[in-house]
Amino acid sequence: MSAGVVFHVWILLQSLGATIDGAAFEQIRRSAEPLSGLSTFLEKYVGECNDALGPNCRSRSMDFRSKTNGRRYYLVINEEAVNMLSPGRYNAARDDFEIKITPFFGAGSYAVTQGAPKRTDSQGHPLMPLIVAHAKLSNRWTPERFARMFSSQELRVEVVFTPKGPWILPRKGGGKIYGVNAQVQAINVVVSRSGESLVIWAAK
Secondary structure (H helix, E strand, O other), rough: OOOOOOOEEEEEEEEEEEEOOOOHHHHHOOEEEEEOOOOHHHHHHHHHOOHHHOHHHHHHHHHHHHHHHHOOEEEEEOOOHOOEEEEEEEEOOOOEEEEEEOOOEEEEOOOEEOOOOOOOOOOEEEEEEEEEEEEEEEOOOOHHHHHHHHHOEEEEEEEEEEEEEEEEEEOOOOEEEEEEEEEEEEEEEEEEEOEEEEHHHHOO
């Protein structure tokens, strides 16, 4: 999530998917329209309207959704905004490292999510699924070096998704929480300096 997002995400369960190669991701990416600004997209799509925004706010939002639902979009999340990733367990026998991905891609006060959260925890945080991908270590990386990349802002995330509709949850203490329910087709976790993919996950 970016610093501007006003609510947190907590892990509930695992989301199914598979690891794919770079060529397969590139094919998916080429089928998607690149997004230059996620915050603008989310604000237009969610359409959280009030009197100050004028009487046509809802109709503009509904029109925008009708044009975008079902279309694929390609999003790049830069290093300073990547906080939906965390390292998991390392399996020495397989030289395999888990990468945990919370499918919550935020900007401003809203986010694109994998599916729509159904409920919140006791503190009012939306409960979200967890994606677990598996990466093979490069010969030049130790498990310690691999894990350190997650805390030192060395990674960016590329996402291909299709919006399906808005979601709304009641906020603890009053008000509502808004987001975009999407089908996430693929996620590419990239080492920023080298451009090398750590892992590419795709929905089954």
